[in-house]
Amino acid sequence: MSEHELVTRLRNGERRALARAISLVEQGGPAARAVVAAAYPYAQAHRVGITGPPGAGKSTLVTSLAQEWRRRGVPVGIVAVDPSSPFSGGAVLGDRIRMQALGGDPGVFIRSMASRGRMGGLARATADAVTLIAAAGFPIVIIETVGAGQDEVDIAQTADTTIVVEVPGMGDDVQSIKAGMLEIADIFVVNKADRPGVDQTVRQLRTMLQLGGAPADGWSPPVLTAVATTGEGCAQIVDAVEQHRQYLANDGAQASRMRALAERELAAAVQELILERLRGQRWEELVKEIASRRRDPYAAASELLDG
Amino acid sequence: MERKIRVLVAKPGLDGHDRGAKVIARALRDAGMEVIYTGLQQTPQMIVEAALQEDVDVIGLSILSGAHMTLLPKVMQLLREQGMTDVLVVAGGIISDEDAEILKREHGIAEVFGPGSSTQAIIDFIRSNVQLTRG
Numbered sequence: 001m002s003e004h005e006l007v008t009r010l011r012n013g014e015r016r017a018l019a020r021a022i023s024l025v026e027q028g029g030p031a032a033r034a035v036v037a038a039a040y041p042y043a044q045a046h047r048v049g050i051t052g053p054p055g056a057g058k059s060t061l062v063t064s065l066a067q068e069w070r071r072r073g074v075p076v077g078i079v080a081v082d083p084s085s086p087f088s089g090g091a092v093l094g095d096r097i098r099m100q101a102l103g104g105d106p107g108v109f110i111r112s113m114a115s116r117g118r119m120g121g122l123a124r125a126t127a128d129a130v131t132l133i134a135a136a137g138f139p140i141v142i143i144e145t146v147g148a149g150q151d152e153v154d155i156a157q158t159a160d161t162t163i164v165v166e167v168p169g170m171g172d173d174v175q176s177i178k179a180g181m182l183e184i185a186d187i188f189v190v191n192k193a194d195r196p197g198v199d200q201t202v203r204q205l206r207t208m209l210q211l212g213g214a215p216a217d218g219w220s221p222p223v224l225t226a227v228a229t230t231g232e233g234c235a236q237i238v239d240a241v242e243q244h245r246q247y248l249a250n251d252g253a254q255a256s257r258m259r260a261l262a263e264r265e266l267a268a269a270v271q272e273l274i275l276e277r278l279r280g281q282r283w284e285e286l287v288k289e290i291a292s293r294r295r296d297p298y299a300a301a302s303e304l305l306d307g
Numbered sequence: 308m309e310r311k312i313r314v315l316v317a318k319p320g321l322d323g324h325d326r327g328a329k330v331i332a333r334a335l336r337d338a339g340m341e342v343i344y345t346g347l348q349q350t351p352q353m354i355v356e357a358a359l360q361e362d363v364d365v366i367g368l369s370i371l372s373g374a375h376m377t378l379l380p381k382v383m384q385l386l387r388e389q390g391m392t393d394v395l396v397v398a399g400g401i402i403s404d405e406d407a408e409i410l411k412r413e414h415g416i417a418e419v420f421g422p423g424s425s426t427q428a429i430i431d432f433i434r435s436n437v438q439l440t441r442g
């Protein structure tokens with residue numbers, strides 16, 4: 001099947017074509033790029049990122065938020081990323097366990113992805129998979145990150161709206177909000193609001209946001225609460241996402257974000273293509289020379305690029 | 308690039324015996340496969356839908372409740388209806404030899420692994436029977 005035919009089929013709502021196309025972009029290579037290229041013009045979705053520590057309730061929240069959008073008649077695509085084992089390269093992807101309530105709904109498409117060695121909370125192919133799901137006609141695509149806590153800032157460059165999930169009981173440990181998380185959040189959600197300590201956590205977050213000064217781009221991230229297991233608070237979160245989307249559309253902020261996203265996509269594509277072209281016999285020789293310290297990586301790189 | 312083997316491990320029906328499924332999921336991960344674990348109490352419809360969305364090469368069904376002669380053929384029937392006959396299906400749990408024979412011969416389950424099966428034998432079976440050249 002040609003790449004164009006695959007994209008035509010997925011745009012016609014063939015779920016199996018969409019699933020196949022995602023596998024293709026996960027593999028990478030020329031066919032993967034052709035599929036993304038064919039889908040790209042049709043990929044008009046609002047991308048919602050969900051990040052936060054393991055066990056915070058991200059998968060459960062994704063489920064409740066998707067249910068809320070479904071109640072509003074909006075189809076929802078979901079990409080859930082889990083870590084690959086650094087030892088075997090394999091993975092157990094368990095986010096679907098929490099998403100069973102979404103089963104049987106043709107307006108929902110869920111895909112699990114292994115990070116495949118990529119750091120930063122997403123897989124190399126996550127953005128491309130989201131493009132395909134968007135092109136298949138899902139106006140909202142939710143991305144759940146690995147959730148390792150630190151360094152998960154990639155999501156802010158992939159999503160239009162980033163939700164950072166925390167849980168009550170941070171106590172005095174202000175450090176438990178990992179560096180960087182404050183900056184990337186468009187919306188904070190204190191989940192597990194059925195547990196003690198919610199008000200304190202909300203207050204702490206608000207204080208930290210105020211200490212951070214006025215937001216550079218004019219959007220003040222709201223701090224909301226939720227009980228993901230019951231869906232409580234999820235309507236307000238969906239409202240906040242829609243408000244953020246409006247804000248992006250009206251304020252020109254969307255333009256600068258789109259530019260940042262585009263720049264990142266271009267950089268990733270350039271890197272992929274260059275690596276693919278340069279890998280070969282000389283590459284292998286240089287790797288050996290660097291490993292034995294007979295040559296430094298910069299000299300090797302300029303030899304490869306400049307000849 | 309080498310293609311990763313993707314496996315859906317699911318527990319059809321109502322039994323809560325999930326040790327075996329978890330052991331298998333971890334063993335396959337340690338063998339370098341990507342395992343989507345969907346948890347307990349899956350209907351055949353849910354299993355086939357998840358397999359389709361996840362584009363898996365293999366479905367592993369773990370069942371210790373005794374309901375395998377109704378649930379497993381139903382899964383196979385739904386797979387055929389979806390045109391997903393290239394997916395390798397293996398099963399494990401408490402399944403008698405006679406039932407295993409029928410499931411293999413009449414319903415297209417590739418192999419059945421009972422209690423005490425070595426995980427290495429399961430890994431080897433999947434590696435040598437999976438079709439990674441699907442169109």
Ligand code: B12
Pocket residue numbers: 316321322323324325326327328330331366367368369370371372373397398399400401420421422423424425426429
């Ligand atoms: C531990 C156990 C439990 C634990 C389960 C804990 C848990 N979270 O898993 C508890 C105490 C909760 C339990 C409860 C019950 N149990 Co119980 N339980 C067992 C027992 C002793 C061992 C099962 C086990 O975990 N084995 C260890 C794992 C690693 O082995 P395994 O699952 O067989 O998996 C291996 C293979 O089968 C295969 N495999 C398994 N799955 C898969 C999947 C794939 C894809 C592949 C390739 C291979 C594969 O590979 C694995 C490795 O070799 C068995 C008896 C037995 N000897 O099997 C009874 C048994 C399964 N239980 C039984 C029963 C009846 C019950 C109860 C109904 C009892 C009751 N009246 O309350 C309840 C039901 C609970 C429920 N909600 O479903 C019966 C089932 C009878 C039947 N099917 O005809 C058994 C067979 C006991 C018996 N002889 O009567 N049980």
Ligand SMILES: Nc1nc2c(ncn2[C@@H]2O[C@H](COP(=O)(O)OP(=O)(O)O)[C@@H](O)[C@H]2O)c(=O)[nH]1
Pocket residue numbers: 052053054055056057058059060061098147191192193194195226227228229230
């Ligand atoms: N009490 C309570 N538990 C929750 C809530 N949301 C999720 N959980 C539980 O927290 C655990 C981890 O949830 P999960 O969604 O898998 O978290 P993730 O690792 O962040 O994706 C599960 O046992 C959920 O049932 C909530 O609002 N309240």
Ligand SMILES: [Mg+2]
Pocket residue numbers: 058059060094095144
């Ligand atoms: Mg999760």
